[in-house]
Amino acid sequence: SVALDGTESEDPDNANLNYQWESMDGYNANLIYSDSSIATFTFPEISSDQEFMFLLTVNDGEHFVKDTLVVTYLNNDVPVADAGNDFITCEATFIIDGSRSYDLNWNVLSYQWTLLNGPLLLNGASSPELIVTSPADLDLDTDFRIELKVNDGYCEGVDTVTVTIKGNLCPIADAGETVRVPKFENRTVILNASSSYDPEGSELTFLWTAPDGSTSSDSTVLVNDLTSGQQDSYARYRYDLRVTDNEGATAENYVEVIFSDFSAPRSPKVFAVADHNRILVSWDASSEASIDSLTGYADFEGYKLYRSTDNGITWGGAEDKLYDFDGNFVGWIPYAQFDLSYDEDVDHCIYTHELCESDEPR
Structure with a gap:
């Protein structure tokens, strides 16, 4: 349906006006409040884009004037915006995914994210995936509402998501990048978690877990190749890192250490x-x-x-x-x-x- 608005009509003598809306295409039965300044028209079923013409007559009891209005109704479905389910997070940076939005008519969608309240930093506001940076000065769990609008070039769909950000943000665990060591070097690798940090600046404690289950609370850990000296050997070790801030919030990351020689491509069938x-x-x-x-x-x-x-x-x-x-x-x-x-x-x-x-x- 569409609202037909004639409130811009006026009388030079400021007399009260009477209104009458009519369909020039024979759809008067589809008009509601046709004797009001704002009428509602319900579109009939159509199979293609179609124009509908309306006649508005206003009078002050003595004089009658008319005006026409053309409404183009597109045979197009409103796209469906999907900002995802509401969720709770303590992440300093997180992603909201709107890629599940869709259009029944297969039109290409454009995206627009808008923050409805609060001091969040948004990146990629015109992309399907929104990158959000949490404020580091929250004292309590706080709700933030974010709106997603998707447009197919004709119509617009809207959805909102509520994100609850914890008053204490989780730390960031960084175990480093994958380390690859040639077997012929036969050297010790030092893993360093010092790039881990807490967004709110608190001190962190560390816990490394080795492949054999042993643990270390230092920020660094030494890794040796247990297959050193073995012919054509390949060793891959995973070390898990957990960091904890002074309020007990944790974050995890891991790094792999690979001791290997160069390898040939796998044989094809x-x-x-x-x-x-x-x-x-x-x-x-x-x-x-x-x-x-x-x-x-x-x-x-x-x-x-x-x-x-x-x-x-x-x-x-x-x-x-x-x-x-x-x-x-x-x-x-x-x-x-x-x-x-x-x-x-x-x-x-x-x-x-x-x-x-x-x-x-x-």
Whole structure:
């Protein structure tokens, strides 16, 4: 429905006015309060966008004047805004997710977040995900209301969420980034939690838990490779960190320490089909998603294909053998080789085999 508003009508002599609204399309039965300055019109069912025309007649008992109004009614559903459920948090920074909002007509949505009360800092107010920074000077648990409006270019949907922020904010635990150590270095790693902090400035206590269950209350902890000296070994250790502020609020984080040599990409699944005087060879792309155990990089470069006619005893003829500078045999020339092109290698993302986004390292 829509409100038809004629309150801007006026009489030069300030006489009382009488009003009469009419549908020029034959929908007078859909008008409510048609003899008032503001009438309500209920739209009929439509299958496409449609214009509706209305005639307003006003009189002061002696003189009658008329005006027309055109209302364009779009065959479009109001988008559904979803700011999520109300929740309680002690996090210094948290995210409110509005990505569950949707439009039945598949129109592209725009987002607008608005703080309805209080001193919160909002980042990404025009994005589906809102980043909120809590105030560090609260004495009591405090409710904050945040409104989400989604617009499909025609109509707007609204939802609100209430966030209760605890009077004592939780500390921030920072165990550091993953540490990767080459096996040949055989060195001790020092994990340091000193980057952890409390948003309100209180002192923190630390609790490290090692893979074997032992604990330490220092801000630093030493990690040694228990597989040192073992051939082709790979060791991955997880250390859990818990920090506590002076009011008992806690936060947790963990870090992994990896002792490893460089690792080859995983072997793909190879398929062979016999055809007329030839073999069709294919394989899956699992190798391209391999992550090197030492660097953590997706450093795939390409494929080398070898052919043997004696069940793998040799992989070519005498002319296919490779030798080092000392004349030692070191391998075979591949039957075929498929490397990433320059452009593919440049765009290859360091930490994933997918194409990088604009701000990801290559």
